[in-house]
Amino acid sequence: xTTRATEPIPLWEQQARHWTRVKAPxxxxxxxxxxxxxxVDRWVARGGRSTSGLVLGVTPELVxxxxxxxxxxxxxxLSRPMIRGVFxxxxxxxxxxxxxxxxxxxxPLADRSVGLVLGDGCFVLVGQEAGRLVAAGVRRILEAEGxxxxxxxxxxxxxxxxxxxxxxxxxxxxxxxHVFKFRLLMSLVDGAGNVRVAExxxxxxxxxxxPGSLARRLGWPVEEVRTIEAYxxxxxxxxxxxxxxxxxxxGGEFGLEETLTPRYEMGDRCPIFVFxxxxxxx
Numbered sequence: 001x002t003t004r005a006t007e008p009i010p011l012w013e014q015q016a017r018h019w020t021r022v023k024a025p026x027x028x029x030x031x032x033x034x035x036x037x038x039x040v041d042r043w044v045a046r047g048g049r050s051t052s053g054l055v056l057g058v059t060p061e062l063v064x065x066x067x068x069x070x071x072x073x074x075x076x077x078l079s080r081p082m083i084r085g086v087f088x089x090x091x092x093x094x095x096x097x098x099x100x101x102x103x104x105x106x107x108p109l110a111d112r113s114v115g116l117v118l119g120d121g122c123f124v125l126v127g128q129e130a131g132r133l134v135a136a137g138v139r140r141i142l143e144a145e146g147x148x149x150x151x152x153x154x155x156x157x158x159x160x161x162x163x164x165x166x167x168x169x170x171x172x173x174x175x176x177x178h179v180f181k182f183r184l185l186m187s188l189v190d191g192a193g194n195v196r197v198a199e200x201x202x203x204x205x206x207x208x209x210x211p212g213s214l215a216r217r218l219g220w221p222v223e224e225v226r227t228i229e230a231y232x233x234x235x236x237x238x239x240x241x242x243x244x245x246x247x248x249x250x251g252g253e254f255g256l257e258e259t260l261t262p263r264y265e266m267g268d269r270c271p272i273f274v275f276x277x278x279x280x281x282x
Contacts, residue, residue, distance in 0.1 A: 008232060010081070011231070012081055012082050013079075016081040016082045016085030016086055017085065018227045019086050021223050023176050025266045025269070025270050026178045026181070026182060027120075028061045028062070029262065032272060033061055035149070036065060036118055036149055037065050039118070039147060039274065040116065042147070043147065044071075048143055048145055050146070051071050051072055052072045052109075052115065053073050053095075053117070053118070054107075054109075054114045054118070055073065055075045055076070055118050056117065056120075056134075056150075057076070057077050057082070057122055058075045058077045058082050058083055058086045058090070059075075059086075059119075060086060060087070061120075062119075062120060063075050063090040063092055063097055064092065065092070065093060066093040067095035068093065069094035069095065072096050072097075073092040073095050073096070073098070074097075074100055074109075074114075075087055075100065076099075077099065077102070078103055087099045104138070105130065107140075109141045111140055112140075112143040113141055113143070115142075115143055115145075115146045116148075117141075117142055117148045118148075118149050118150070123150070123153075123239065123246065124240065126239065127194065127239040128245065131249045132249055135250040135254065136252075138253070146276075146277065147276055148254060148274070148276075148277075149272065149274050150273055151271070151272050151273075152271055152272075154241055154270075155186045155193055155242060159187065162188055162207075163207075164187070165183045168183075176220065177228075178224070181200065181227070182266060182269070184200050184203065184204070188200060193240045193242070194237050194238070196235065196236070197234050197236050198231055198233055198234045198235070201232045211225040247273075253278060254276065254278060255278050256273060
């Protein structure tokens, strides 16, 4: 008698379950949120015809910014579990908030109907080719004077070796487990910056030992260490571009207005870019 292997729980369903255990740099910090709030305030001060802001994904920290009364905050995500588990109950200051089940490259919104778009780590999910389509989709719905602020996960110019990341883990060089996980994923990328997340789980299982033992050794909550188990057997691929590769990906649609490098641990790999729509695209 043969038995069929159990399919893993989809990655984003697991991510929704683990969301409360995730920390920076995989979630935005106070520094990131202060800059995002500044962009919300600038949008309001600028005026413009649109009263709608858009968040790519359902990042509760972005949805929960101090959005002013009279505005509408839309959060677009293609994962029902993320909408149910992460967006549900999110407050948007004095504004109304709504979740959309939608592909970022084909948003169900009218042309130039949004005044501000925010995102956090979004492009790690889509890759370079699809990233161009996302940029075009965001450009289409953003009004001419609008802005697009996005925190991007970028890999360093010189690749790290996974073994070096492991050595730093056991030497206690990381502020939390998510910093290690972030660096490990980047150390496993191919030449185009892509990595199948299951590779990070396999490396951890083979080279880093039992989650409980590691948690005790480093003084971390074992529940946070076990978040890497969400990657087990997953087919999902993450994309970590260089800054230059990312700017080339979106550069056909947007002009770069500002770059901010956060000061927290691994902040150099989480730059914040602020873009304006290219006027030559109509």
